[in-house]
Amino acid sequence: MTAQLNPRGDVAVLVPAAGAGVRLGPGGPKALRLLGGEPLLAHAVRRVAAAPSVRVIVVAAPPADTQAVRELLAPIAAVTVVSGGASRQESVAAALAAVPDGPEIILVHDAARALTPTGLVESVAAAIRSGEDAAIPVLPVVDTIKEVTADGAVLGTVDRSALRAVQTPQGFRRAVLAAAHAAAVDPLTDDAGLVEKQGVRVACVPGSEYALKITRPFDLALAEHLLHAAPAAGQP
Ligand code: CTP
Ligand code: MG
Numbered sequence: 001m002t003a004q005l006n007p008r009g010d011v012a013v014l015v016p017a018a019g020a021g022v023r024l025g026p027g028g029p030k031a032l033r034l035l036g037g038e039p040l041l042a043h044a045v046r047r048v049a050a051a052p053s054v055r056v057i058v059v060a061a062p063p064a065d066t067q068a069v070r071e072l073l074a075p076i077a078a079v080t081v082v083s084g085g086a087s088r089q090e091s092v093a094a095a096l097a098a099v100p101d102g103p104e105i106i107l108v109h110d111a112a113r114a115l116t117p118t119g120l121v122e123s124v125a126a127a128i129r130s131g132e133d134a135a136i137p138v139l140p141v142v143d144t145i146k147e148v149t150a151d152g153a154v155l156g157t158v159d160r161s162a163l164r165a166v167q168t169p170q171g172f173r174r175a176v177l178a179a180a181h182a183a184a185v186d187p188l189t190d191d192a193g194l195v196e197k198q199g200v201r202v203a204c205v206p207g208s209e210y211a212l213k214i215t216r217p218f219d220l221a222l223a224e225h226l227l228h229a230a231p232a233a234g235q236p
Contacts, residue, residue: 003046003077003233009055011125012103013048013169014095016060017041017069017111018084023215029062031111032069033220036227040214042072043114048169049077050234051121058098059111060084060091087187089194096181099174105129106177108191109169115223116169116211119236123205124171133200135171136192137207138164164204166190167211176200 021030031041041059048057061069063083073079082098084091092108099106105128107121120137127135145158170192172180180194188194192202210230214220 002075003049005049005057005078006052006055009053010103010129011051011053011105011107011121012056012058012099012174013051013054013107013109013121014058014060014092014099015041015044015048015109015111016084016088016091016095017044018060018062018091019088019112020062021112024220025217029065030214031062032065032072035114035214035220035223039072040114041069041111042076044109044111044116045073045079046076046233047116047118048109048121049079050118051125053105053122053125055103056080056099058082058095060095088189089181089184089187089191092191093181093184096177104174105171106174107169107171108177110213112214113168113211114214115226115230116167117208117231117236118234119231120167120208120211121169122236124169127203127205128171128173132171132203133173133176134192134195134202135205136190136202137167137169137211138204139167139207139209141165165207166192167207167213 017031024030032039057079059081061081070081082094124135141160141163145160147155180198184194
């Protein structure tokens with residue numbers, strides 16, 4: 001069913017989906033790999049589109065697949081599809097450039113986090129609405145973390161109590177994200193890293209285990225098992 005985006009919503013969501021999925025192994029671009037018979041990107045966009053604050057969704061697709069992605073997403077929601085770049089950061093920049101005037105909150109959300117609950121989209125947006133310039137979903141680190149040398153010997157044990165694993169969607173006041181991208185030099189793996197370099201405070205909100213990033217074959221197998229337990233689109 002096609003979700004109606006809220007024309008009075010204050011949020012635009014950028015979905016970088018142009019990666020090759022090298023770590024997942026052969027089988028085409030990761031965003032188009034199947035989970036429960038449907039591409040990861042379709043799962044991710046359906047959950048985002050059900051968030052009541054969302055007015056605009058821009059997907060950065062693999063350049064060779066933009067038309068296929070438009071056709072895939074048309075029945076799900078009114079989504080703008082642009083060609084992604086050679087790095088995640090370039091894909092996010094291409095999507096950001098396509099956001100029309102209006103939404104003042106921008107969320108950046110990996111297509112690879114296919115089972116991210118709609119409620120997490122709303123809670124990150126709410127943190128920006130309440131006055132934060134940037135907000136990210138995080139989980140505590142459960143494993144003991146060691147620092148090691150290049151040849152694999154332990155240097156020491158890191159105090160994990162101050163560490164957090166970071167997810168998406170990451171939220172930003174629009175001008176803050178635009179300024180950080182304009183000033184970016186080295187590619188980073190997330191957008192909060194860019195705004196941190198600008199000296200902007202980044203707030204943390206509780207993440208969700210369902211927002212796991214599907215990276216390796218094990219993660220895809222895990223997501224298959226989680227599919228029926230994960231909150232459906234529109235659920236918290
Ligand atoms: N991404 C993108 N453009 C790129 C690289 C990555 O839009 N040039 C997107 C991916 O499609 C994914 C998100 O950024 O939704 C997070 O990246 P990652 O999990 O690393 O995905 P891939 O780059 O596809 O995987 P890999 O690094 O294993 O190739
Ligand atoms: Mg990658």
